[in-house]
Amino acid sequence: MIDSSASAAADLLLKEAWLLDRKNWPDWLGLYAVDARYWAPAWLNEYDYVSDPETQVSLIYHTDRDQLQERISRIQSRKSITALPLPRTVHIVSNVLIVGSDAEGIDVTASFVVHVFDPRTAREHCHFGHYEYRLKRAAGELSIAAKKIILANDRVPTIIDFYTL
Amino acid sequence: MKLENQMAMLLTDRAEDGNFEISRNVFTDPSIFALEQKYIFEALWTFVGLDTQIPKANDFLTTHIGSQPILLTRKSDGSIGCFLNTCRHRGTVVCPFKRGRQKFHVCRYHGWAYDSDGRNTAVTDRDDGQYPADFDGMDRNLIPVAKLASYRGLIFASLSPDVPPLEEYLGDAATFIDLIVDQSPVGQVEFVPGDVTYTFDANWKLQFENGLDYYHFNSTHSSYVDILKKRAEKSSGDLPQEAASEQEGQGSFSFKHGHAVNWSIKRVSRYARPLSSDPDNFRAVTEKVGAERVKWMMRQRNLTIFPNLQLIDISSSQLRTWRPLSADKTEMTSHCIAPVGESSESRRLRIRNYEDFFNPSGLATSDDNVMYEFCQSGYAAAGGSTLGYLRGLGSARIAQGPHAAELGIEPDEYAFGAPGFGGETNFHAGYREWYRILSEAASK
Numbered sequence: 001m002i003d004s005s006a007s008a009a010a011d012l013l014l015k016e017a018w019l020l021d022r023k024n025w026p027d028w029l030g031l032y033a034v035d036a037r038y039w040a041p042a043w044l045n046e047y048d049y050v051s052d053p054e055t056q057v058s059l060i061y062h063t064d065r066d067q068l069q070e071r072i073s074r075i076q077s078r079k080s081i082t083a084l085p086l087p088r089t090v091h092i093v094s095n096v097l098i099v100g101s102d103a104e105g106i107d108v109t110a111s112f113v114v115h116v117f118d119p120r121t122a123r124e125h126c127h128f129g130h131y132e133y134r135l136k137r138a139a140g141e142l143s144i145a146a147k148k149i150i151l152a153n154d155r156v157p158t159i160i161d162f163y164t165l
Numbered sequence: 166m167k168l169e170n171q172m173a174m175l176l177t178d179r180a181e182d183g184n185f186e187i188s189r190n191v192f193t194d195p196s197i198f199a200l201e202q203k204y205i206f207e208a209l210w211t212f213v214g215l216d217t218q219i220p221k222a223n224d225f226l227t228t229h230i231g232s233q234p235i236l237l238t239r240k241s242d243g244s245i246g247c248f249l250n251t252c253r254h255r256g257t258v259v260c261p262f263k264r265g266r267q268k269f270h271v272c273r274y275h276g277w278a279y280d281s282d283g284r285n286t287a288v289t290d291r292d293d294g295q296y297p298a299d300f301d302g303m304d305r306n307l308i309p310v311a312k313l314a315s316y317r318g319l320i321f322a323s324l325s326p327d328v329p330p331l332e333e334y335l336g337d338a339a340t341f342i343d344l345i346v347d348q349s350p351v352g353q354v355e356f357v358p359g360d361v362t363y364t365f366d367a368n369w370k371l372q373f374e375n376g377l378d379y380y381h382f383n384s385t386h387s388s389y390v391d392i393l394k395k396r397a398e399k400s401s402g403d404l405p406q407e408a409a410s411e412q413e414g415q416g417s418f419s420f421k422h423g424h425a426v427n428w429s430i431k432r433v434s435r436y437a438r439p440l441s442s443d444p445d446n447f448r449a450v451t452e453k454v455g456a457e458r459v460k461w462m463m464r465q466r467n468l469t470i471f472p473n474l475q476l477i478d479i480s481s482s483q484l485r486t487w488r489p490l491s492a493d494k495t496e497m498t499s500h501c502i503a504p505v506g507e508s509s510e511s512r513r514l515r516i517r518n519y520e521d522f523f524n525p526s527g528l529a530t531s532d533d534n535v536m537y538e539f540c541q542s543g544y545a546a547a548g549g550s551t552l553g554y555l556r557g558l559g560s561a562r563i564a565q566g567p568h569a570a571e572l573g574i575e576p577d578e579y580a581f582g583a584p585g586f587g588g589e590t591n592f593h594a595g596y597r598e599w600y601r602i603l604s605e606a607a608s609k
Contacts, residue, residue, distance in 0.1 A: 040526065042359035045263050050359045054513050057359030057501050059526040070392050074528060079388040081535045156363035158538065159531035
């Protein structure tokens with residue numbers, strides 16, 4: 001069971017990347033539990049990043065899926081200039097490691113590079129860092145209970161959003 | 166053509182005749198950028214940090230003034246030091262870290278050491294150096310900035326000695342710093358930990374304008390407005406309200422030295438505010454400063470201190486500064502500035518609202534950043550001057566109002582209009598100051 005769990009967990013990470021790159025927002029959101037925590041902490045200094053989102057600033061901190069839906073709706077409304085046009089993204093997710101497993105779920109870490117090409121300006125960026133996931137089991141399926149995104153290169157070029165992280 | 170004559174073509178200031186024009190070149194010309202660096206960003210009062218960032222002796226942080234690396238320290242006697250972060254030996258950056266606490270800063274290149282007072286305390290192998298006879302008489306201490314002062318815990322530095330005293334420079338714009346600092350039960354402000362730095366590929370003056378621009382809010386941020394509306398439908402909480410006797414509208418004050426502030430009076434706020442979410446502190450602040458001041462604290466205010474500081478107090482509170490990297494690239498540093506001593510509930514609301522609105526990873530500021538880039542691209546078109554600085558110059562302008570008197574200030578200029586006013590005369594003070602400084606520089 002451990003092996004198939006591990007492979008299911010890794011697949012989920014890659015599936016998330018696939019859905020984001022194809023801009024399939026509804027199915028992407030469907031990977032998340034309703035009360036999922038989505039957290040990209042800010043950095044405190046060269047080495048330490050924020051540990052307490054209640055008293056420290058994060059780049060993104062959401063505690064339920066509705067807040068991710070807000071971001072999706074903002075893009076779909078075509079009212080935000082940040083998404084007119086949307087950039088092309090290629091998420092590379094690698095170094096996937098199962099670091100914990102119990103009856104409730106699986107803890108997974110990974111590295112990421114998101115290649116972003118902005119056709120508006122013919123400009124490219126890479127956003128890279130680490131992911132820490134808590135995946136939860138329910139009725140034989142895995143869903144994302146929590147995702148932490150530690151962005152290594154946090155001097156943000158103009159904009160970042162859920163689809164470039 | 167002589168630069169002086171070129172300068173004259175950059176700005177047309179005939180506000181009394183209803184005209185104010187700015188040439189596109191001011192956003193794109195590298196020689197203007199060079200003049201700005203020398204005569205504006207490296208010659209005027211610049212915000213460098215908060216008192217509360219360096220509370221204890223030997224605390225330090227590093228930053229920039231223009232392109233010059235700066236070291237800010239808490240000296241051994243409790244006062245503040247601010248130095249050029251460059252070793253006197255061969256110029257290496259002495260302190261490579263963003264912040265910390267160190268009794269000595271040792272240059273890793275050849276080991277010269279400095280203390281928090283900026284004094285050179287060690288020259289490696291001094292006696293074996295066969296130094297010339299006058300070496301000992303040479304000043305080897307870190308070079309201090311020309312002027313250093315603070316106002317209500319905001320520390321400013323100037324690389325040029327030719328600046329008026331800080332309080333004179335701020336003038337009545339300081340009242341709008343007070344309106345933030347006095348929300349603290351102990352009259353102090355701090356940065357919420359967590360740094361956000363971002364860039365945009367456009368000229369710094371687009372940020373300068375945008376911070377004073379109410380006209381763009383409903384269009385640029387329409388997606389954010391939609392989100393706020395949906396949230397208000399779902400929530401049961403009361404949103405802050407203005408008294409029925411207050412006239413709704415948007416207004417601005419402009420001050421000497423290029424500062425300006427926008428403010429907005431709305432019957433019902435779009436969002437909860439941290440100050441009123443803490444009834445105990447709200448009561449304490451009201452007792453301390455009076456209901457009139459608290460009324461102003463609850464109003465949206467967007468302050469720009471020329472040349473590169475903005476303090477915004479809306480759903481949350483932000484202090485942001487900018488550092489132009491080139492005519493078409495700007496670096497922003499943004500902090501959530503917060504009253505020391507507010508409740509943890511207020512602080513949590515302040516942080517969440519800050520993340521929503523002010524982060525480049527949020528729901529609003531990123532729209533501004535992308536828009537600046539579209540402006541910068543648009544400026545490449547040989548389209549002549551724009552029509553962008555005219556709102557408020559008409560004969561219907563409102564010349565009088567109660568607002569300045571309520572605050573006890575005497576601004577150079579005042580504007581007030583309907584909620585849809587979107588005034589543009591509040592850009593004029595900054596551009597006039599910009600023009601005055603660069604014209605003088607160009608004539609040298």
